[in-house]
Amino acid sequence: xxxxxxxxxxxxxxxxxxxxxxxxxxxxxxxxxxxxxxxxxxxxxxxxxxxxxxxxxxxxxxxxxxxxxxxxxxxxxxxxxxxxxxxxxxxxxxxxxxxxxxxxxxxxxxxxxxxxxxxxxxxxxxxxxxxxxxxxxxxxxxxxxxxxxxxxxxxxxxxxxxxxxxxxxxxxxxxxxxxxxxxxxxxxxxxxxxxxxxxxxxxxxxxxxxxxxxxxxxxxxxxxxxxxxxxxxxxxxxxxxxxxxxxxxxxxxxxxxxxxxxxxxxxxxxxxxxxxxxxxxxxxxxxxxxxxxxxxxxxxxxxxxxxxxxxxxxxxxxxxxxxxxxxxxxxxxxxxxxxxxxxxxxxxxxxxxxxxxxxxxxxxxxxxxxxxxxxxxxxxxxxxxxxxxxxxxxxxxxxxxxxxxxxxxxxxxxxxxxxxxxxxxxxxxxxxxxxxxxxxxxxxxxxxxxxxxxxxxxxxxxxxxxxxxxxxxxxxxxxxxxxxxxxxxxxxxxxxxxxxxxxxxxxxxxxxxxxxxxxxxxxxxxxxxxxxxxxxxxxxxxxxxxxxxxxxxxxxxxxxxxxxxxxxxxxxxxxxxxxxxx
Numbered sequence: 001x002x003x004x005x006x007x008x009x010x011x012x013x014x015x016x017x018x019x020x021x022x023x024x025x026x027x028x029x030x031x032x033x034x035x036x037x038x039x040x041x042x043x044x045x046x047x048x049x050x051x052x053x054x055x056x057x058x059x060x061x062x063x064x065x066x067x068x069x070x071x072x073x074x075x076x077x078x079x080x081x082x083x084x085x086x087x088x089x090x091x092x093x094x095x096x097x098x099x100x101x102x103x104x105x106x107x108x109x110x111x112x113x114x115x116x117x118x119x120x121x122x123x124x125x126x127x128x129x130x131x132x133x134x135x136x137x138x139x140x141x142x143x144x145x146x147x148x149x150x151x152x153x154x155x156x157x158x159x160x161x162x163x164x165x166x167x168x169x170x171x172x173x174x175x176x177x178x179x180x181x182x183x184x185x186x187x188x189x190x191x192x193x194x195x196x197x198x199x200x201x202x203x204x205x206x207x208x209x210x211x212x213x214x215x216x217x218x219x220x221x222x223x224x225x226x227x228x229x230x231x232x233x234x235x236x237x238x239x240x241x242x243x244x245x246x247x248x249x250x251x252x253x254x255x256x257x258x259x260x261x262x263x264x265x266x267x268x269x270x271x272x273x274x275x276x277x278x279x280x281x282x283x284x285x286x287x288x289x290x291x292x293x294x295x296x297x298x299x300x301x302x303x304x305x306x307x308x309x310x311x312x313x314x315x316x317x318x319x320x321x322x323x324x325x326x327x328x329x330x331x332x333x334x335x336x337x338x339x340x341x342x343x344x345x346x347x348x349x350x351x352x353x354x355x356x357x358x359x360x361x362x363x364x365x366x367x368x369x370x371x372x373x374x375x376x377x378x379x380x381x382x383x384x385x386x387x388x389x390x391x392x393x394x395x396x397x398x399x400x401x402x403x404x405x406x407x408x409x410x411x412x413x414x415x416x417x418x419x420x421x422x423x424x425x426x427x428x429x430x431x432x433x434x435x436x437x438x439x440x441x442x443x444x445x446x447x448x449x450x451x452x453x454x455x456x457x458x459x460x461x462x463x464x465x466x467x468x469x470x471x472x473x474x475x476x477x478x479x480x481x482x483x484x485x486x487x488x489x490x491x492x493x494x495x496x497x498x499x500x501x502x503x504x505x506x507x508x509x510x511x512x513x514x515x516x517x518x519x520x521x522x523x524x525x526x527x528x529x530x531x532x533x534x535x536x537x538x539x540x541x542x543x544x545x546x547x548x549x550x551x552x553x554x555x556x557x558x559x560x561x562x563x564x565x566x567x568x569x570x571x572x573x574x575x576x577x578x579x580x581x582x
Contacts (some may be wrong), residue, residue, distance in 0.1 A: 002186050003354055008022060009095075009188060010022050010188075010281075011023065011111075011188060011191060011192055011195075011542050013095055013115040013116075013372065014217075014248055015115065015116060015118055015119060015248065016092075016114070016115045016116075016117065017089060017217060017230075017248045018090050018091065018093075018095050018096060018120070018228075018249075019093055019095075019096045019097075019098060019114065019115060020095075020096070020097055020098070021097075021098045021100065021111055021115070021191070022097060022098065022099050022100070023100045023101070023103055023187050023188050023191055024101060024187070025101050025102040025187060026101070027047045027099055028046065028047065028048075028049045028101060028472075029047065029049060029099070029562070030049055030050060030354045031048070031050040031053070031062075032212070033098075034048050034050070034060070035049075035060060036057075037097070039094065039095060039096070040059035040060070040093075040094045040096045040097070041059070041060055041061070041096065041097050041098075041099065041217070042061045042062075042063060042065065042096065042098050042099070042114065043061070043062045043064070043099045044064075044077055044081075044098060044099065044100040044110050044111065044519075045063065045064055045065075045066075045077040045101075045104070045106055045110065046064060046101055046108050047065060047099040047100050047101050048062035048064060048099070049067070050062060050068065051064070051067050051068020051069060052064050052065070052068065052069055052074070052080070052128040053226055057179075057441040059093075059094065061084065062390075063077045063080040063081055063110060064077065064083075064192065065077065065080075065143055065341060069516050071143060071144075072143070072144055074143065074413065075108075075139060075143065076106050076137055076138070076139035076140075076142040076143040076407060077106050077107060077110045077133055077142075077245075078106050078107075078109035078110040078135050078138055079102070079115060079136070079139040080110070081110040081113040081114050082120070082135055082419065083110075084114075084122065084264055085114065085117045085120055085121070086120070087253070089114075090108060091114065091117045091119065091368060092118075092249070092252060093226065094222070094248065094453075095220075095222065098111060098114060100191075102144070102187065103187055103190065103191045103194070105138055105142075105166070105169060105170070105194075106138055106139070106142040106172070107196070107240065108191055108194045108195065108198070109115050109134070110189065110197050112198050112199075113135070115195070116499065118141070119207075123202075124207065125203070126513060127202050127203060127204075127207065128291065129158075130165075130201055130202045130581070131201075131202045132160070133154055133159070133162035134162055134165055134166065134198075134201070135157050136152050136153065136154060136162075137149060137152055137154065137159065137162045137163065137166060138166060139152075140152035141166075141341060145471070158428065160350050165201055168197075168201075168556040168558065169194065169197060169198070169201075172193070172194065173190075176193060177188055177433060181351055184546050189201050191552065201528060211416055212240075212243055212244040212247055213231070213244065213286075214232055214234045214241055214244040215233050215235060215236075216232060216233045216234070217230060217231075217235040217245075217248075218231040218232055218259065218325040218326075219231050219326055219329055220249075220329065221254065221330065221332065221474070222256060222333070222337040223281070223332050223333045223335070223337060224253075224254065224281065224336050224337065224338075226252055226427060227252060227253075227254035227279070227281070227336075228249055228252050228253060228254060228257055229254060229255040229256070229258070229329055229332040230245055230249065230253060230255075230330050231256075231257040231258075231259065231325035231326070231328060232257070232258055232259070233247065234258065237258075238256065238258050238271045238312070241256060242256060242273060242337055242385075246275070247559055248441055248511075249380045253275050254274070254275060254276075254281055255272050255273065255274055255275070255280055255281065255286070255332055256271075256272070256273040256275065257271075257285075257329065257332070258270060258271040258272075258273065258355045260266045260342045261320075263320070263356045266316065266322065266324075267296075267319070267321070267322060268320055268321055268323065269314070269315055269316045269321070270314055270315040270321065271313075271329065272286065272306075272308065272312065272313045272314055273311070273312050274310065274311050274312070277310075277311060281336050282310045283308065283309070283310050283311070283313055284310060284358050285335045285336065286306075286331065286335045287305075287306045287307050287313060288335075288486050288487070289331050289334055289335050289483060290306040290315075290321075290323070290328070290331055291305045291306050291307075291489065292415060292482055292483070292487070293323070293331055293412065293415065294306065294315075294321050294322065294323055294326070295322055295412070295414055296315075296316050296319045296320065296321050297316060298414070298420075298422055298555065299422025299423050299490035299491075299554075300422050301318065301491075302422070302489070302490040302491040302492075302530070303316040304316045304317065304319055304424060304488065305489070306321075313466070325471040326404065329333065336484060337465050343518045348502065349496055351477050351480060351481075351502065351506065352506060353477075354510075354511065355472070355473075355506050355509075356475065358395060358397045358400055358472070359396075359510050359513070359514075362563065363451045364415055372413075387510040388502050394502055394543065396448075397471070397472045398464070398467060398468040398471055398472075398473065399470040400472075400477055401421050401455045401471035401472040401476050404473065404475045404476050405475050406420070406481060408476070408479065408480065415479050415491060416475045416476065416478075416557075417470075417474055417478070417479065417480060417551055417556050417557035417558075418475070418478035418556075419555055420554050420556060420558075421554040421555065421556040421558055422490045422553055422554055422555050423490040423491050423553055423555075423560050424491075424551070424555070425491060425553060426550040426554045427551040429546040429547075429549055429550050429563075430550075430563050430566070431575070432543065432546040432569040433543050433546050433547060433550070433560075433563040433564060433566075434563065434566055434569050434570050435539070435542075435567075436540065436542050436543030436546070436567065437539075437543065437564065437566075437567025437568055437570060437571050438538040438567065438574055439535060439536070439539035439573045440511060440535075440536045440539040440540055441514075441515065441568075442511045442512075442514035442515040442536075442540070442541075443461075443465040443514065443567075445555075458568075458572050459565075459568075459569065459572075462565055462568030462569065463568075463570070464566075465514075465564075466478070466560075466565045466568065467562035469510070469562050469564070470547070470551075470558075470560045470564065471557060471559045473503045473506060473507045473510075473544070473547075473548075474503060474547060474548060474551040474557045475546070475557050477498075477503045477506060478500070478502075478503040478548060478551055479501060480498050480499075481498055481499035481502050481503070484498050484499065485497055485499070486496035487499055487500070487552050488500075488549065488552040488553055489552075490554070491553070492551060492553075492559070494549075496549075497548075497552065499548070500545065500548035500549060500550075500551075500552060502542065502546045503544070503547075503548050504544030504545070504547070504548045507540065507543075507544035507547070507548075508537065508540040508541045508544045509515055510536055511539075511540030511543065511544065512533075512536055512540055513534070516533075516536070517539070526558075543567075546563075547560045547563065547564070548564065
């Protein structure tokens with residue numbers, strides 16, 4: 001018995017790892033509600049409150065002989081299950097759920113047949129002689145009553161033997177109920193016990209010579225077409241676990257996540273194994289995503305990370321990992337499931353539109369507010385129109401970026417750069433950011449006086465702008481694209497990732513608009529020629545790329561904030577020195 005992700009306990013069988021059995025006397029679904037549950041499903045003997053249904057296209061079945069049928073001419077549920085299995089019902093294709101309410105013997109037999117779908121077509125003659133008369137007799141009794149059982153088609157000797165075995169099961173049921181008298185009957189425990197009794201009637205020890213044990217299967221997920229990743233725990237090692245799991249999942253087994261150990265603080269150590277070198281499922285893709293999501297991979301030290309070959313690897317050796325088996329499986333699924341065209345284009349559209357809406361609406365709102373007499377007082381009166389617009393846009397972007405990133409991160413804030421910086425080589429990119437800041441001077445006021453008040457306001461505007469653009473572009477936008485391609489790692493090889501490209505491109509557009517706004521809102525505005533405008537665009541793109549690389553190599557947005565504040569201060573110093581680039 002196990003507990004699902006939804007908190008509901010279910011029965012599970014090693015021979016049918018992709019089938020779970022939910023038992024609850026209160027289960028009764030209309031057809032519409034049953035279809036709304038999703039996934040391949042079989043409803044047994046009243047769990048579906050609608051006529052018998054065989055929908056192969058949607059893998060949706062209702063095995064019943066009560067509603068919408070002529071009962072004397074309809075097989076009981078257990079025999080319907082046998083017919084499905086012998087006609088090739090593929091219970092290893094997808095994750096199936098069997099729904100049952102109060103499990104009478106007919107329902108228990110149906111569950112047994114479905115869970116043993118692999119073994120039934122290969123039963124020995126002895127096991128067939130034990131099982132088939134039981135199903136025929138119970139089916140006849142449940143469908144037409146005990147008085148017609150003598151006419152179920154069984155020879156008298158076989159009939160007497162089948163009756164004796166059924167009486168054994170009825171006696172077991174009565175004894176189980178007697179033990180539970182005064183308590184609410186645990187139907188799942190009862191069903192599990194009855195299934196074990198049927199096993200003993202049908203099988204011998206020789207029937208399980210091919211069965212290999214594994215300590216515990218912790219879960220599985222389908223990660224590609226007819227391929228599953230399985231998380232398990234077993235002390236015998238990865239290759240013994242692989243042999244055991246192949247008996248259960250056959251050719252569908254693709255990747256194994258073996259939990260080797262778990263400490264008291266929930267720190268775990270895993271081995272990852274790709275079961276066939278011919279599978280087009282390189283483990284490097286999984287390592288990349290696991291290293292992004294795992295909080296233990298913090299760049300200290302840089303080599304403490306998920307890694308290995310394309311066939312076998314594992315979790316960080318120095319610290320282990322805090323990822324639970326279910327999280328590892330979800331990341332493996334994310335790594336290998338194909339992305340649709342819409343899922344590739346939509347983040348581009350959404351991030352571009354949201355970026356434009358944030359900065360334009362914030363700038364316009366601040367521009368309008370800056371003209372109000374009640375606003376143009378105190379220190380705000382010292383700001384130019386361009387400074388007011390930039391400060392307003394920065395505040396709006398920052399106010400939106402914080403809840404947006406925290407919501408999207410699902411409490412994994414480190415994914416969006418809200419963490420302590422790691423590594424050191426990103427310092428080499430600081431001169432690029434500072435040069436770009438001086439060339440375009442988009443984030444600091446252009447008219448600054450050499451007074452403490454004016455310099456303080458310039459520093460405040462630049463700091464707010466730096467924090468806002470880093471929180472948005474290197475936090476939110478960069479974070480949204482982290483899972484859409486490989487990214488740089490701390491002290492790893494240099495490259496330009498997709499996340500860096502997108503965040504740098506959108507940053508450049510806003511950078512150009514911000515730099516131009518200072519000229520357009522100046523007291524004596526002057527047009528920008530093609531050469532100065534091109535220089536601003538180049539400096540914005542160079543700064544955006546450098547900042548994105550700093551973000552990836554440090555895992556943090558804070559070095560970028562610091563680099564931009566330093567660059568803005570340098571730009572202010574250049575302006576005070578009377579040097580004008582344009």
